[in-house]
Amino acid sequence: MNPALAPALDLSAFPRRALLDGPTPIQHLPRLSAHLGGADIYVKRDDVTGLGGGGNKLRKLEFLIGEALARGADTIITVGARQSNHARLTAAAAARIGLECELVLTRTVPRFDHDYIENGNIVLDALFGARVHDLPGSANALQFAEDRANELRTQGRNVYVCPLGGSSPTGCLGYVDCAAEIVAQSHARGLPFDRIVVPNGSSGMHAGLVAGFVAMGLDPSNIDAFTVLGNASHAHATTLDKANQTVQLIAANLRVERDAISIDEAQLGPGYGMPTDSMRAAVRLMASKEGLLLDPVYSGKAFAGLVENVTTGKYPAGQKILFVMSGGLPGLFAYRSEF
Numbered sequence: 001m002n003p004a005l006a007p008a009l010d011l012s013a014f015p016r017r018a019l020l021d022g023p024t025p026i027q028h029l030p031r032l033s034a035h036l037g038g039a040d041i042y043v044k045r046d047d048v049t050g051l052g053g054g055g056n057k058l059r060k061l062e063f064l065i066g067e068a069l070a071r072g073a074d075t076i077i078t079v080g081a082r083q084s085n086h087a088r089l090t091a092a093a094a095a096r097i098g099l100e101c102e103l104v105l106t107r108t109v110p111r112f113d114h115d116y117i118e119n120g121n122i123v124l125d126a127l128f129g130a131r132v133h134d135l136p137g138s139a140n141a142l143q144f145a146e147d148r149a150n151e152l153r154t155q156g157r158n159v160y161v162c163p164l165g166g167s168s169p170t171g172c173l174g175y176v177d178c179a180a181e182i183v184a185q186s187h188a189r190g191l192p193f194d195r196i197v198v199p200n201g202s203s204g205m206h207a208g209l210v211a212g213f214v215a216m217g218l219d220p221s222n223i224d225a226f227t228v229l230g231n232a233s234h235a236h237a238t239t240l241d242k243a244n245q246t247v248q249l250i251a252a253n254l255r256v257e258r259d260a261i262s263i264d265e266a267q268l269g270p271g272y273g274m275p276t277d278s279m280r281a282a283v284r285l286m287a288s289k290e291g292l293l294l295d296p297v298y299s300g301k302a303f304a305g306l307v308e309n310v311t312t313g314k315y316p317a318g319q320k321i322l323f324v325m326s327g328g329l330p331g332l333f334a335y336r337s338e339f
């Protein structure tokens with residue numbers, strides 16, 4: 001990327017409700033980088049966004065809640081897995097702003113132990129005052145959410161329904177903004193990153209970053225994503241579609257090319273929310289070398305992929321790699337038995 005050439009990105013046309021307190025820091029990981037003996041590893045601390053325990057969904061929620069408030073909403077409903085970080089942060093943001101919040105959570109991850117069902121994010125959902133609808137794994141959460149929204153509307157409520165992971169094009173604008181923030185920080189600190197590494201779940205973080213680079217006229221193909229939800233071809237199609245829809249919110253003539261999206265499925269393991277040995281090793285490594293916390297569902301798997309790429313020489317000494325830490329700390333308590 002050549003940040004000097006980047007035009008300022010103007011997102012002021014989109015309604016937005018501030019939930020972050022300014023840019024998140026970029027930090028170098030000297031001990032971990034030396035231990036692995038390859039590229040220099042840096043982290044973008046999107047896990048330290050103060051509200052509600054923090055995490056990447058707050059960037060999306062700035063625009064989603066902005067849109068909800070612009071439409072006069074008094075209630076927000078969203079969907080997710082039982083341990084959804086997005087659901088928890090939607091509940092926290094709703095509490096902060098004074099919206100009613102309902103969460104439609106499905107038991108899609110085949111874990112039924114007490115920690116997974118009752119600990120972690122679910123403890124916090126209740127503290128934030130959200131109403132939780134507990135559905136089986138086979139349920140259509142979005143359909144349930146739409147039906148519930150219609151029921152509330154007949155009672156006079158104004159309901160905003162937010163999709164899985166907050167990854168509508170509007171939500172993805174949060175990561176368009178983050179792309180501009182990374183470029184500005186990289187420029188200010190003289191840190192030209194060779195690669196940016198992210199997890200890809202509902203694809204909004206990845207799609208938003210790609211859309212942001214395209215909108216700034218920069219090469220978007222230096223982002224490596226590790227899918228933690230669908231297989232590579234499914235994640236690729238979803239991400240490309242979301243990136244295009246997002247960039248076209250900014251300017252109708254912009255396009256994202258197929259090869260701008262790079263998805264690796266090597267860390268997916270048996271599926272979404274299913275632990276892998278390399279995830280456990282990556283979480284332990286980050287904690288023991290740097291005192292930083294990854295999560296078992298997203299960032300642990302993506303960071304395992306980064307470690308693999310350093311040890312195989314794909315990210316050699318001399319390169320600078322930026323890993324976007326996305327939060328999800330409560331998940332460690334839901335997966336206690338894995339550690």
Ligand SMILES: *Cc1c(COP(=O)(O)O)cnc(C)c1O
Pocket residue numbers: 055056057085086165167199200201202203204205206295298299326327328329
């Ligand atoms: C949701 C989430 C992600 C993935 O972001 P998407 O936009 O859904 O791809 C990564 N890390 C954490 C901790 C998350 O909660």
